[in-house]
Amino acid sequence: MSGILNHAAAIACLLGISFIVTGIPAFAEPPAVEEVLSVLEMDERQINELAQGQPVIYALSENRSDEIAAGIAWYLPVPLAKVAGHLRTDNPDLLDVDVTVHGMLTAHSKVDALSPVVLSDEETEALLDAEPGDKFNLSGHEIEKLKTLKRTSNGSPHKAIRDTIEQRYREILFDRFEAYQRNGTYAIASYAREKNLNIKPSVELDQAANASVILARYVPDLHKAWINYPTTLPPKTNEMFQWVEKNVQNRPAVILRHHVNYDWNGGTLILTREFYASHSYNSSQWITGCLAFRDGTVVFQQVRSYADQLAGVATDVRHLIGRKLLKNKMLKSFERLCGVLGQCH
Numbered sequence: 001m002s003g004i005l006n007h008a009a010a011i012a013c014l015l016g017i018s019f020i021v022t023g024i025p026a027f028a029e030p031p032a033v034e035e036v037l038s039v040l041e042m043d044e045r046q047i048n049e050l051a052q053g054q055p056v057i058y059a060l061s062e063n064r065s066d067e068i069a070a071g072i073a074w075y076l077p078v079p080l081a082k083v084a085g086h087l088r089t090d091n092p093d094l095l096d097v098d099v100t101v102h103g104m105l106t107a108h109s110k111v112d113a114l115s116p117v118v119l120s121d122e123e124t125e126a127l128l129d130a131e132p133g134d135k136f137n138l139s140g141h142e143i144e145k146l147k148t149l150k151r152t153s154n155g156s157p158h159k160a161i162r163d164t165i166e167q168r169y170r171e172i173l174f175d176r177f178e179a180y181q182r183n184g185t186y187a188i189a190s191y192a193r194e195k196n197l198n199i200k201p202s203v204e205l206d207q208a209a210n211a212s213v214i215l216a217r218y219v220p221d222l223h224k225a226w227i228n229y230p231t232t233l234p235p236k237t238n239e240m241f242q243w244v245e246k247n248v249q250n251r252p253a254v255i256l257r258h259h260v261n262y263d264w265n266g267g268t269l270i271l272t273r274e275f276y277a278s279h280s281y282n283s284s285q286w287i288t289g290c291l292a293f294r295d296g297t298v299v300f301q302q303v304r305s306y307a308d309q310l311a312g313v314a315t316d317v318r319h320l321i322g323r324k325l326l327k328n329k330m331l332k333s334f335e336r337l338c339g340v341l342g343q344c345h
Contacts, residue, residue, distance in 0.1 A: 031218065031265065033291050033292075033293040033298050034047055036214065036218070036289070036291065036300075037050070037073060037298070037300070039213055039214050039217055039218075040071055040073070040213075040214055040300060040302065041058065041059075041060060041061070041071065041213075042056065042058055042071070042073060043058075046058055046073075050073055050074065050075050050298070051075060051294070052075075053074075053075055053076075053077065054074070055072060055073070055074040055330075055331060055334045056072065056073050056074065057070060057071070057072045057327045057330060057331070058070070058071050058072075058073075059071075059323075060302060060304070061211075062319075063207060063211065064204075064207070064306070065310065065311040065315055066204075066282075066306050066307060066308050066309075066310045066311045067204075067304060067305070067306050067310070068304075068305050068306075068307070068310060068319060068322045068323060068326065069302070069303060069304045069305070070302075070303055070323055070326050070327060070330065071300065071301065071302040071303075072300065072301050072327075072330040072331075072334070073298060073299070073300035073301075074298070074299055074300075074334055074338075075293060075294070075296060075297070075298050076296050076297050076298075076299065076337075076338060076341060076343050077295060077296040077343065078296050078297055078341050078343060079292075079295075079296065079297065080266065080267060080290065080291070080292040080296075080297045082341070083290060083297045083299070083341065084267075084268065084290065086337075086340055086341060096244065096333070097332060097333060097336055098246045098247070099244045099245070099246055100245050100246060100247060100252075101116050101117070101244070101245040102242060102243065102244040102245065103116060103242070103243050104240065104241065104242055104243075105174075105177050105241040105242065105243060105256075106241065107181065109174075109177075110174075111167075111170050111171055111174040113174075114170040114173055114174055114243060115170070116245075117166070117169070117170055117173065117243070117245065117254055118166065119162070119165065119166050119169060119252070120252065121162070123251065123252060124161070124162045124165045124166070127146055127165055127169060128146065128149075128150045128161075128165060129150075130143050130146050130147075131143065132192035132193055132194055132196075132197075133192075133193060133194050134193065134279070134308070134309065135279065136278060136279055137191045137199075137276070137277060137278055137279055137282065138172070138191065138192060139189035139190055139191065139192055140190075140192040140198075141189070142172050142189070143192060145168065145172075146165075146168065149164060149165065149168055173243065173254060173256065173276070176188070176189065176256060176275075176276050177241060177243075177256055177276075180256070180258065180275050180276075181230065181241065182230065183230065184228070184229040184230050185201075185202040185205045185206055185209075185229070185273075185275065186202060187202075188200075188201045188202040188205070188275055188276070188283075190202075191282065193308070199282055199308050201275065201276070201282050201283035201306070204282055204283045204306040205273060205275065205283050205285060206227065208283075208284075208285035208304040208306075209223075209226050209227045209273075209285065210227060211304065212226075212287055212302075214287065214289070214302075215269075215271075215287065218264070219234075219262065219264065219269065221234040222234050222237065222260075222262050222269070222271075225237075226260065226271055226273075229258075233260065234262070236262060236263040236264075237260060237261065237262045237263075238260070238261045239258065239259060239260045239261070240258075240259045240261075241256070241257065241258055241259070242256075242257045242259065243255065243256050243257070244257065248279070248280050251279065252278075253277060253278050253279055253280060254276075254277075254278045255274050255276065255277045255278070256274070256275055256276040256277075257272055257273065257274050257275070258272070258273045258275060259271070259272050260272075264289070265291060266291070266292055267289065267290040267291040267292065267297075268288075268289065268290045269287065269288070269289050270286075270287070270288040270289070270290075271285070271286070271287055271288075272285065272286040272287075272288070273285050280307070280309075281305055281306065281307035281309075282306045282307055282308060283305070283306050284303065284304060284305035284306065285303070285304050285305075286301055286302070286303050287301065287302045288300070288301040289301070299337070301330070303326065303330075305326075310322065
């Protein structure tokens, strides 16, 4: 059972919640918030609970044995402009409470943009001996490059080997960023597992994008662009790429993220695609929204994450534990938001 708990805890720990708001234009006749929440799979009872000012976490349909999904919504008696003012940032730390180091990546970035990524001695040694499996999310090609590096560096001083491995690791991260930026999910390299198995985050993220009813219904152009990225994004859209590092199970985990921010009905839709995580889970997608409601603001989010450790023996138990931990993670992020706004009870 401890292994199940560790896998679920890692998934929940990596699912940080971050929001990025870019502007608040005026739109005519936006859909009623109650209608939007219904499309988000909230029932009438949950919507009534939301109006009482309590965060509501609800189940989402899961279409794969390796998928974990949940939604959260809450009403804050704060004007939308004030909420947006606090959330408008390029820094992912406000609600993503577990980030230890972070940075931005752009079309003009070089691999040195990842220079703050530093490996411990344990991680360096583990990478030198990397094999197909779930200790690291690496492709077969990436593993072979590390093996070659180990052979050619044999006999070098320890510090020189460590520096070389760190640099090669940064190159792996940067190559994955460039591949995704050029060709989207199609270009995401598979993860090599034992028994010649390969896990494809590209398939997971494509399924997550297609599963979004709210995008398909209200912003079909954005939905199409998200599925087919890097096609041209619609007007009122901004995007950015981030890398973040978190400590997961006493190990550093580096995550590459793609954010798309869309001005929508006086509020915002934020799409976040985690197209690489260095270990513990494969990929994830968040859809976050912010809309005026009554005398305040409703913020909602849906998370879909994928980890092959969820499947197999005791999958039901793994999912139950993972959903519970994800719920706690979402509530923790909400507490930070309402604390910043001075609205926690």
